[in-house]
Amino acid sequence: MAPTTQQPAEPAAPTRGKGRPRSAAADLAILEATRQALAELGWGGLTMGDVATRAGVAKTTLYRRWPSKNELVVDAMAILFDQLEVADMGSLQADVEAVVAQFADLLSRPETQAALLALFAEGSRDPQLRRRIQEQIVEPQKVLVQQGRANAQARGEMVPDEDEHAACEEIDIIFDTIAGTVEHRLLVSGRPVTQEWIHRFATLLLNAFPGTTC
Amino acid sequence: MAPTTQQPAEPAAPTRGKGRPRSAAADLAILEATRQALAELGWGGLTMGDVATRAGVAKTTLYRRWPSKNELVVDAMAILFDQLEVADMGSLQADVEAVVAQFADLLSRPETQAALLALFAEGSRDPQLRRRIQEQIVEPQKVLVQQGRANAQARGEMVPDEDEHAACEEIDIIFDTIAGTVEHRLLVSGRPVTQEWIHRFATLLLNAFPGTTC
Amino acid sequence: MAPTTQQPAEPAAPTRGKGRPRSAAADLAILEATRQALAELGWGGLTMGDVATRAGVAKTTLYRRWPSKNELVVDAMAILFDQLEVADMGSLQADVEAVVAQFADLLSRPETQAALLALFAEGSRDPQLRRRIQEQIVEPQKVLVQQGRANAQARGEMVPDEDEHAACEEIDIIFDTIAGTVEHRLLVSGRPVTQEWIHRFATLLLNAFPGTTC
Amino acid sequence: MAPTTQQPAEPAAPTRGKGRPRSAAADLAILEATRQALAELGWGGLTMGDVATRAGVAKTTLYRRWPSKNELVVDAMAILFDQLEVADMGSLQADVEAVVAQFADLLSRPETQAALLALFAEGSRDPQLRRRIQEQIVEPQKVLVQQGRANAQARGEMVPDEDEHAACEEIDIIFDTIAGTVEHRLLVSGRPVTQEWIHRFATLLLNAFPGTTC
DNA sequence: CTATAATCGAGACGGTACGTCCTGTCTTATT
DNA sequence: AATAAGACAGGACGTACCGTCTCGATTATAG
The missing domain is CATH 1.10.357.10 (Tetracycline Repressor, domain 2)
Structure with missing residues (x-):
């Protein structure tokens, strides 16, 4: 359920990695922005760049968590x-x-x-x-x-x-x-x-x- | 049923249109090419340019008849x-x-x-x-x-x-x-x-x- | 000097051919339209279709007389x-x-x-x-x-x-x-x-x- | 002299631009490709897409720097x-x-x-x-x-x-x-x-x- | 008076380039 | 390491012209 994509192994590892931890706030903001954009623009009008902007987040942050629009929308829905x-x-x-x-x-x-x-x-x-x-x-x-x-x-x-x-x-x-x-x-x-x-x-x-x- | 989009009035018009008439063969070729491309590439992979190429037709010929992918696919289906x-x-x-x-x-x-x-x-x-x-x-x-x-x-x-x-x-x-x-x-x-x-x-x-x- | 391009032989033949003769008025209208369009739109904005429209003439009529924009403009100038x-x-x-x-x-x-x-x-x-x-x-x-x-x-x-x-x-x-x-x-x-x-x-x-x- | 078009202010800005810096190599490749294409194809045959291909660069990279063919060619010359x-x-x-x-x-x-x-x-x-x-x-x-x-x-x-x-x-x-x-x-x-x-x-x-x- | 024939208008046609937009990856400096 | 910013290669978009073509309609000469 959580936007766990793209991570090393996840279940076996509560990976207390070294670097800066991922922002949890960003996840929520992105999913909310996705729903908002969907409601306003529809599926065809939904763009990763736009979602990032609405969420106040860089595109990289999006792709670090979800491999593509499809998966992102699944989680958002x-x-x-x-x-x-x-x-x-x-x-x-x-x-x-x-x-x-x-x-x-x-x-x-x-x-x-x-x-x-x-x-x-x-x-x-x-x-x-x-x-x-x-x-x-x-x-x-x-x-x-x-x-x-x-x-x-x-x-x-x-x-x-x-x-x-x-x-x-x-x-x-x-x-x-x-x-x-x-x-x-x-x-x-x-x-x-x-x-x-x-x-x-x-x-x-x-x-x-x-x-x-x- | 016929791909009559984009035309003046159609039913009330036995309008002997003045210029060169639209090619009926092109219509069929385009719709067939559309179904073929859909089967091969799916909705997301469907491209107006690709359909045109498959149908042996210019992209303009496509747009002259259908305003967008959506309408084209409706008629093809x-x-x-x-x-x-x-x-x-x-x-x-x-x-x-x-x-x-x-x-x-x-x-x-x-x-x-x-x-x-x-x-x-x-x-x-x-x-x-x-x-x-x-x-x-x-x-x-x-x-x-x-x-x-x-x-x-x-x-x-x-x-x-x-x-x-x-x-x-x-x-x-x-x-x-x-x-x-x-x-x-x-x-x-x-x-x-x-x-x-x-x-x-x-x-x-x-x-x-x-x-x-x- | 005259827009004589594209004709059989011209000097040797006052060719009183059979068909409908070319409209002399069209020539003048086209050249005038060309100069007008040049003045308004410049070289880059000049299009054959636009010249034809301004001259009240079909595109075919233009191409029957001049092989391309270049030659047309030479004659117009x-x-x-x-x-x-x-x-x-x-x-x-x-x-x-x-x-x-x-x-x-x-x-x-x-x-x-x-x-x-x-x-x-x-x-x-x-x-x-x-x-x-x-x-x-x-x-x-x-x-x-x-x-x-x-x-x-x-x-x-x-x-x-x-x-x-x-x-x-x-x-x-x-x-x-x-x-x-x-x-x-x-x-x-x-x-x-x-x-x-x-x-x-x-x-x-x-x-x-x-x-x-x- | 430098292809500085399209940028914020340039002289007054030691602006350590935030994102990825523009590729200087791309600039040179594009200008060289432009001259090459001009020599081969002439002004009329010069195409933004072709220049991009020759330079091994995307068309967007061209338009990010120069608003049109004209400005590009000025800089190239x-x-x-x-x-x-x-x-x-x-x-x-x-x-x-x-x-x-x-x-x-x-x-x-x-x-x-x-x-x-x-x-x-x-x-x-x-x-x-x-x-x-x-x-x-x-x-x-x-x-x-x-x-x-x-x-x-x-x-x-x-x-x-x-x-x-x-x-x-x-x-x-x-x-x-x-x-x-x-x-x-x-x-x-x-x-x-x-x-x-x-x-x-x-x-x-x-x-x-x-x-x-x- | 009827062929025959070249012209005319209109507009469809195959094609090419346009300039824009989006994707998913990358390279920066910063945190 | 993750972040914001933004450049990057690539590809599709829908539009605009090009020069050619196919129509029906017109307008001349030749039989």
Whole structure:
């Protein structure tokens, strides 16, 4: 999660190196500047030089931490996706609606709109980038589904998993469906995600899965 | 559909344009070269100059027809999306599976992977581009859903629409779900769309909609 | 002199060809437009397309008559240099002053300033162009020197030529001196040619040549 | 003299510029490449991109130092004109002949032929360029005349200047005459400057000025 | 009166250079 | 060692002209 790129080994070493230590403030300033620039200028308008200027930092400082724009933006966006939470609202339907609403809010921010699909597009060519996206952006979302599922099972709304593998597959398909549908609605079709739409979508979703004992 | 950008009025004009007419062969060569370059180099590697060279055409000829890379790629991809068809396979489930398979095939092509998400990302900033994408890429897909629905109703698998508006909303949500989920599976999660996955997904989909009389 | 370039044979043929005859009005309009554009935009800013537009003529019409900008400008300027005359003012000194004044006037026009040195520069690389410049621009000036010399000899101010060859050489050197000095003063040093300067220069010139019987 | 264009203030600044200092080697390579390209391709064929390539330098490095082709060529040529010298040959006639010969040699170089008139032509439109040409190319020549005159006065061949202003005017007219005549002979008339021609021209020149006590 | 033919306008075409912008690396002096 | 500053090689951008071409329309002479 931390902008640890480009360093010797990191986990094995709390490297108390000799020279001047890296400025932690710079990291935050750069990531904030990146989000700001994304929101203002979009993915295509984002330049490393501009980010450096906004952050009050030299270009070198940027490249010392991130190998390129892509990785920088992944880290800048990851912070936002880390804030997603699944609260136990008492029922599966309510939990789903809450999570979808949170996700839709996130996708409505200008920086997210500018960055998310562009990152996915870049990731489809660069496997290393794809992995980084998976770890820092996609996984945090998928965890929500697992969590919500566990909550539902704890409440007795869903039968517990028997086959580990099948459960995994099912989580995948649910996740792709939720994330994909909301993204498509907001970013491709360009139509709003209202409370009513969320309700309809969540209802469909629960219909679709016969495993729910509601 | 035709690369008619940059021209005076087009529909209302049987305008016997005065100068030398634009080369139709150039249009085709450029669009083909664009798809080729996308497949080879990806969105980021796509260069107007390179496309021009591949098409055996001057860069000016490109800019005379398309104001930028974005519009060019929309038109180049639109041709692929025009080829989608909904065949009547006898049952709604079979029809859905067929259409999903077709769509997944399309999204598996390297040029589509390179272009689609990048276009959507650009479209989220540029309303004109978004409209163009809607008309030339998204609409042709949505038509499939409408068509399939009509077929199902003709076969008696679905009750006919009563409320026009509600039907429209439902088509929207179905469409966003199908397109979004498949895109997310293939382009974001990076996992394959197998025959089995398609079957599971189609089943879920039909479960979700109680209107089906199966 | 006429813009006869690019035609079959011309002298041997008053070629009453079959097709539509070339517009004589176009020639004049083009040359006038050329001088206008030169005065406004300078040599570097002069474009064939712009000249065509100013003349209300298609670019093709231009290229049918002149192979390139250089030749076009030679012809456009030649008209101005054809207007130079040597009037018999009664004394060699007066004649020289009159001719220098005329020449200085010509070099003070903006189109001349823009074109003359540029043409000479181009001519130093392109022998064909150099010949054209010699014939249409330089020779008309040199004739003035010969004429003035003849007048002076007729008035008895100079001894008649004995050696044809030596006379020729002397005309050359006088001509280079007058033209070169005035050009350098006006176009290189950028200082004005006043009545006083002309007088001083003419005096020096007559001093320099002992052959004058004054 | 140095290619100092585009810099903050230069003389008043012992400014220990903060970033990486400009490469001095690049300056020399660029100016040399410019002269080479001029000699090979002429003014019209001279391209910023080509110069950059020859110098093994990026185009941006060129534009960082010189705003355009014109200024670059002035600096490239200035080096040649800095090499002019007036040697004391013992007599005014000999000194004049030596200087004219030197100047003619310089004007016979292909890069000079390509550049000089073209620069003067451009300078007649652009006052800033004209000033630059004056300072770096014309003045070094004019200094020769002043120097030669001083030498002659020291030798007693010329009476010393009484009126400062008149002397200045006289230097101007002598300079325009020498430079203009040689340039016209070589670059416009396109005829060679032989030893004999130089002798004749120098003789005329000394005739013209009665101030000489020979 | 109809071919035939060269001209005209318009504007598309392949090509080249332009001057700008951004990338990612480098070289300074400073901290 | 990391920092700010900024020069550097390289490459794509979108524009402007060049000189050629392909159109339909015009305007002359020749049959």
